[in-house]
Amino acid sequence: MIHTEATPTNIAGIQKWAKSRFLIVHTGDVLHVRSYEEFFRIDTTGVAQENAALGDHLRVILLQPGSYGFSSAPLRPAADSEKVRAVVRGPHEVEIER
Numbered sequence: 372m373i374h375t376e377a378t379p380t381n382i383a384g385i386q387k388w389a390k391s392r393f394l395i396v397h398t399g400d401v402l403h404v405r406s407y408e409e410f411f412r413i414d415t416t417g418v419a420q421e422n423a424a425l426g427d428h429l430r431v432i433l434l435q436p437g438s439y440g441f442s443s444a445p446l447r448p449a450a451d452s453e454k455v456r457a458v459v460r461g462p463h464e465v466e467i468e469r
Contacts (some may be wrong), residue, residue, distance in 0.1 A: 395462045396423045404431055404457060406467040413467070423459045431457045431465060 396402065396419050414429040420430035433453045457465035 394422045395423050396427075396429065396459050396465070398422055400463060401434075402431060402457075403464045403466070404455070404467060406469075417455070417457075417465070419425065419465075422455075425459055425461070427459050428456055428468065429465070431455050431467075438463060 398419055398421055400419045402419055404413075404415045404417040415433055417431040417433045420432060423429040431454070433455065435452065446452050455467045458468060460466050
């Protein structure tokens with residue numbers, strides 16, 4: 372086994388390689404959308420509009436209230452749904468860009 376010391380160059384290369392190969396969000400996935408501000412927090416649901424890896428930016432359509440969770444309504448965006456840009460933070464989890 373060859374042991375190499377981790378350097379910023381190696382880490383950046385590994386992250387770039389992993390990012391290019393491991394999509395964790397796919398078009399049409401239902402996502403947990405969040406945003407944290409100083410005095411309030413937003414937690415809602417949205418649908419991914421493109422594929423993305425960890426740390427990537429993507430477009431998300433926010434779902435209408437009641438279309439996910441306790442409601443029996445089907446998952447679907449409203450006709451006038453808000454579209455936002457977000458950053459992938461984990462599988463099925465994104466944070467709205469500021």
